[in-house]
Amino acid sequence: xxxxxxxxxxxxxxxxxxxxxxxxxxxxxxxxxxxxxxxxxxxxxxxxxxxxxxxxxxxxxxxxxxxxxxxxxxxxxxxxxxxxxxxxxxxxxxxxxxxxxxxxxxxxxxxxxxxxxxxxxxxxxxxxxxxxxxxxxxxxxxxxxxxxxxxxxxxxxxxxxxxxxxxxxxxxxxxxxxxxxxxxxxxxxxxxxxxxxxxxxxxxxxxxxxxxxxxxxxxxxxxxxxxxxxxxxxxxxxxxxxxxxxxxxxxxxxxxxxxxxxxxxxxxxxxxxxxxxxxxxxxxxxxxxxxxxxxxxxxxxxxxxxxxxxxxxxxxxxxxxxxxxxxxxxxxxxxxxxxxxxxxxxxxxxxxxxxxxxxxxxxxxxxxxxxxxxxxxxxxxxxxxxxxxxxxxxxxxxxxxxxxxxxxxxxxxxxxxxxxxxxxxxxxxxxxxxxxxxxxxxxxxxxxxxxxxxxxxxxxxxxxxxxxxxxxxxxxxxxxxxxxxxxxxxxxxxxxxxxxxxxxxxxxxxxxxxxxxxxxxxxxxxxxxxxxxxxxxxxxxxxxxxxxxxxxxxxxxxxxxxxxxxxxxxxxxxxxxxxxxxxxxxxxxxxxxxxxxxxxxxxxxxxxxxxxxxxxxxxxxxxxx
RNA sequence: GCCCUUGUAGCUCAGUUGGCAGAGCGCGUCCUUGGUAAGGACGAGGUCGGCGGUUCAAAUCCGCUCGAGGGCUCCA
Numbered sequence: 001x002x003x004x005x006x007x008x009x010x011x012x013x014x015x016x017x018x019x020x021x022x023x024x025x026x027x028x029x030x031x032x033x034x035x036x037x038x039x040x041x042x043x044x045x046x047x048x049x050x051x052x053x054x055x056x057x058x059x060x061x062x063x064x065x066x067x068x069x070x071x072x073x074x075x076x077x078x079x080x081x082x083x084x085x086x087x088x089x090x091x092x093x094x095x096x097x098x099x100x101x102x103x104x105x106x107x108x109x110x111x112x113x114x115x116x117x118x119x120x121x122x123x124x125x126x127x128x129x130x131x132x133x134x135x136x137x138x139x140x141x142x143x144x145x146x147x148x149x150x151x152x153x154x155x156x157x158x159x160x161x162x163x164x165x166x167x168x169x170x171x172x173x174x175x176x177x178x179x180x181x182x183x184x185x186x187x188x189x190x191x192x193x194x195x196x197x198x199x200x201x202x203x204x205x206x207x208x209x210x211x212x213x214x215x216x217x218x219x220x221x222x223x224x225x226x227x228x229x230x231x232x233x234x235x236x237x238x239x240x241x242x243x244x245x246x247x248x249x250x251x252x253x254x255x256x257x258x259x260x261x262x263x264x265x266x267x268x269x270x271x272x273x274x275x276x277x278x279x280x281x282x283x284x285x286x287x288x289x290x291x292x293x294x295x296x297x298x299x300x301x302x303x304x305x306x307x308x309x310x311x312x313x314x315x316x317x318x319x320x321x322x323x324x325x326x327x328x329x330x331x332x333x334x335x336x337x338x339x340x341x342x343x344x345x346x347x348x349x350x351x352x353x354x355x356x357x358x359x360x361x362x363x364x365x366x367x368x369x370x371x372x373x374x375x376x377x378x379x380x381x382x383x384x385x386x387x388x389x390x391x392x393x394x395x396x397x398x399x400x401x402x403x404x405x406x407x408x409x410x411x412x413x414x415x416x417x418x419x420x421x422x423x424x425x426x427x428x429x430x431x432x433x434x435x436x437x438x439x440x441x442x443x444x445x446x447x448x449x450x451x452x453x454x455x456x457x458x459x460x461x462x463x464x465x466x467x468x469x470x471x472x473x474x475x476x477x478x479x480x481x482x483x484x485x486x487x488x489x490x491x492x493x494x495x496x497x498x499x500x501x502x503x504x505x506x507x508x509x510x511x512x513x514x515x516x517x518x519x520x521x522x523x524x525x526x527x528x529x530x531x532x533x534x535x536x537x538x539x540x541x542x543x544x545x546x547x548x549x550x551x552x553x554x555x556x557x558x559x560x561x562x563x564x565x566x567x568x569x570x571x572x573x574x575x576x577x578x579x580x581x582x583x584x585x586x587x588x589x590x591x592x593x594x595x596x597x598x599x600x601x602x603x604x605x606x607x608x609x610x611x612x613x614x615x616x617x618x619x620x621x622x623x624x625x
Numbered sequence: 626g627c628c629c630u631u632g633u634a635g636c637u638c639a640g641u642u643g644g645c646a647g648a649g650c651g652c653g654u655c656c657u658u659g660g661u662a663a664g665g666a667c668g669a670g671g672u673c674g675g676c677g678g679u680u681c682a683a684a685u686c687c688g689c690u691c692g693a694g695g696g697c698u699c700c701a
Contacts, residue, residue: 067629157696158628165698169628172696200694205636213674213692269701312701347626347699356700410701445701463700532658559657560664567662581660593661600661 021053021140024179028053030090030141031080031151031177032060037088037133038079039173042072048135049111049161049170056187056459057176061159063111068171073153076173080151087146088131092139100125100136111161112136150184151177194457199510200353206515206573208506208523209354218351218358220503225523228552229509230502232521234339236620237363237498240387244380246335246365251317253341254308257300262476263316264412264445266309267301272345274358276300278307314340315495318366319477322491327481332491333369333377339502340364354507355462361502367494368479374492378428378450378467381496385452385465388498393622394512397464400451401429402442412446413472421469422448444495446472457511464500464508469493513623516595519575520617526553527569531562531581538585542578545606551613566593575623576613596623 021029032051035058039046043064051060062068068076095103097116104112115136119125128137130145142148153175161167178184195201203209208226215221222230238248257276260266266273278296282305286296299305311317318336327334341361350356367377389397404411404418411418425448429436436450443449449468453461470493473479480488499505509517519525526546530539539555546553556565562579569577579591579600589603604612615621 070630155695156629159697160627163698165627169697171628174696211693217692265701272699272701344700349626349628349697350699352694412701443701458695529661531660534658559659561657561659562661563659564663565661570662577661579661583660591660598662 025053026140026142027148027179028058028177029139030145031148031175032058033090033128033130033133033135033137033141034080034083034145034148034151035076035153035173035175036060036135037083037130037145038076040133041079042075047111048109050115051135057154057174059159059172059174061161061170061172063161063168063170068156068173070156073156073173077151077153080153083131084145084148086131087144089144090141091129092141093127093129093134095125095127097125100127103134104136148177150179150181151175152184152188197457197511197514198353199355199456199507202510202515203354203507206523208510211353216358217348218346218356220354220357220359226506228523229506229517229521233499233502233505233509234363236391237388238337240384241335241337241365244335244384246337249318249321249336249338251314251321251338251340252311253343254310255317257307257309258303259316259320260309260312261303263313263319263473264476265312265316269312269445270301273312274310274343274345276307276309278305282307310343311340312342312344314338314342314362314364315366315473315493316477318364319473319479319493322366322368323477323479327368327491329370329481329483329489332481333367333373335365335367337363337365352460354503354510355456355460357501357503360504362497363499363502364495364497367496368474368481368491369494370481370483370489371492374424374469374494375428377494378425378469379431381467381494381498382428382432382450384496385467385498388465389452391620392509392512392518394454397452397454399429399432399434399436400442400453400463401425401436401438402444402449402451403438403440404443404448405441410445411443413475417471418448421471425450425467425469444468444470446470447495449495454508456508462500462504462508464505465498466496466500468495470495515573516623517573517575518616518620518622519613520620522573522575523552524554524572524574525551525613525617526576526578527565527572527574528553528555528578528580529562529565529569530555530557531579533557533559534582535580535585539580542580542590542606546610549610549614551610551617570595570598578609 029052032053036048036051039060039062043066045064047063049061049063051058100116101113104110104116116125125136126138127134128139128141153173155174157172157174158169159172160169176184176187178187203226206225207223208229209223210221211219212221241248254277257266266276278300291299296305300307317340318338321336322334339361341359343359346356346358351358369377389395403422426438429450442451447468447470449466451463452465453463455461474490474493479491481491483489528539528542530536536555536557539557543553543555556568558565566577573595575595577593579593581591584591584603587603588605590606590609591603592601592609593599594601
């Protein structure tokens with residue numbers, strides 16, 4: 001099931017120091033230049049920004065009035081073929097800064113002048129030229145355009161200049177290129193195949209979840225089948241938590257604004273929250289006073305009006321549970337766990353199926369511990385994540401240690417604590433024995449974190465499990481415990497969610513299994529297929545036995561032939577089919593066909609079959625194992 | 626939020642230059658009672674996402690709006 005493919009050799013186009021590209025990168029980078037050559041032939045007024053290779057292809061950003069259409073891409077592709085036929089050599093030319101600036105000014109390519117300014121003083125400045133096309137470029141390239149044989153333009157998308165939404169939005173044309181046509185074809189075929197396991201498609205077909213525009217964007221309705229999967233996952237994790245000494249708690253979905261002022265969530269992150277809930281009477285009172293919307297907003301932000309907030313995080317609630325009684329060092333660590341539902345106002349363009357939503361349930365927990373306990377507790381959390389991922393057969397993930405960015409203002413707490421937290425986290429990560437990357441600017445606002453990141457079928461990365469160390473919120477809430485010295489001490493807070501959110505995790509899981517869930521998770525575990533109506537009673541008898549053991553089954557008593565019933569059960573991805581004919585009824589046996597083998601596995605007694613399935617469920621066995 | 630694309634039956638999709646709304650699957654009823662991936666017949670089901678405009682006439686053309694898809698930005 002290894003479709004979460006990671007390539008650690010991906011080229012970073014921010015790194016101008018990288019001079020030598022791999023052969024595949026050279027092909028793709030050259031394809032980007034060829035595309036720019038073709039675009040300038042067809043649209044001489046186009047202004048060029050940059051065109052790097054990516055880990056799946058290449059793109060080039062253009063600034064041009066004309067809106068590129070799918071039809072235009074065909075024309076550009078045709079012109080690219082001409083450029084390839086011309087076999088133009090790629091020529092490296094070293095120039096001075098002044099020469100380059102004059103040149104690009106002359107031909108009116110102003111973005112290039114901006115890019116030129118990025119090159120540090122003292123570093124060499126180079127053009128790459130093919131035919132009539134000259135680009136500011138560090139290289140490297142294939143020998144000539146004729147070497148780029150297999151490419152395809154895929155789509156056009158908006159992209160902000162230099163990645164900032166404050167800048168102009170350019171048109172980015174994406175394409176891909178390979179050493180030969182066969183590999184290109186294979187890649188395009190893989191893309192098609194990947195789309196088939198998209199959780200939105202499978203989720204709809206298998207009726208696992210529903211998003212209804214009348215309910216709202218990014219709000220998931222779990223169907224009965226989807227709810228079974230979620231419930232099983234929750235049972236699984238609750239079992240593991242019990243083993244690790246966690247306590248389950250429940251907290252409400254809303255809380256007073258003041259609580260979130262203390263935590264720092266409000267109003268600093270109000271852009272990504274649902275607006276506060278203010279009581280009707282208060283609103284009409286203010287309206288009578290002629291209060292404008294802007295004034296109202298200011299009063300809310302300033303704390304003059306109280307209201308409630310749909311919680312964007314569970315931590316303030318758990319913190320209040322911790323603070324609700326005096327704590328001794330003997331009580332620590334306190335581990336409070338909850339499947340807590342939170343709401344965040346994600347930008348509409350960012351919502352995606354179950355993986356990016358506006359309301360989601362975290363398998364959240366908050367650990368309150370002493371300084372000395374921190375690293376052991378983090379290790380415990382990481383162990384939990386690893387147990388979960390390995391039980392589900394998800395081995396292709398990467399680990400990211402998210403650190404603070406020096407220049408950003410988004411972080412709470414003092415630098416000393418940050419450094420302490422980052423040091424602890426890095427130490428534990430080192431000891432974990434799994435490769436990880438350090439990423440600056442990926443920290444949470446209250447502390448650094450370790451994230452487990454997987455890729456979906458489209459190739460997008462999603463953060464699942466996360467462990468975060470926080471010295472800041474205990475301060476904001478003035479938390480304490482009584483130490484052995486009979487003095488108050490500040491506890492450390494660890495936030496952790498091994499699944500991340502149930503929604504996102506299930507979305508990724510649907511794609512991971514392509515809907516073929518292991519038996520313990522499968523919404524329907526056994527389908528009973530009576531061959532004729534004469535076996536209906538026998539089927540009901542078997543069903544009752546399975547039901548009494550808690551095995552999820554159904555009877556297909558439609559008036560179809562066996563082949564049709566099997567086909568239906570196969571497409572609905574039911575792990576087991578029991579074929580029930582006259583022979584089986586006679587012998588009190590069931591004939592087993594499993595989704596894995598897809599062939600008759602012979603007859604068993606009901607008891608033996610139940611024992612087999614129960615064992616599979618109990619051990620949470622993976623398909624094929 | 627921004628750029629592009631897109632919206633026709635429960636699902637997947639046809640629908641010519643504007644001229645009576647279509648198919649397959651699924652669903653219902655009946656026939657068929659069969660042995661490891663599709664038996665047959667008949668039938669129900671649509672304000673063509675919504676609102677407005679142009680026109681004798683709009684699924685089709687135009688405007689606005691609400692979803693969805695691919696990117697960009699964002700993701701405490």
